[in-house]
Amino acid sequence: MTSLLDDAKKMLELQYGDIPRLQQIKETLEQNKMLSVSDRQYLCKLAQEKSQKPSKASTYYNEKTTSDDLDIDELEEKIRVEMEPS
Secondary structure, three states: OOOHHHHHHHHHHHOOOOHHHHHHHHHHHHOOOOOOHHHHHHHHHHHHHHHOOOOHHHHHHHOOOOOOOOOHHHHHHHHHHHHOOO
């Protein structure tokens, strides 16, 4: 499992995706700032497309989200709940 920062760096290295947006995502993560939900979704989608290995975390981020202002604690809780076995 890779971090979002690792994914951003890899996509930039491969020149895969919207390079200016990926650069901004990378800089945001390097500054330990919170990434918007749409940027997380975008990065996870790119990483999934490139690896062709869908994961539960990527599936979660690809779902439609009505609020872009969720804080990191809410996101982590939603991810934890989604990844728990049924």
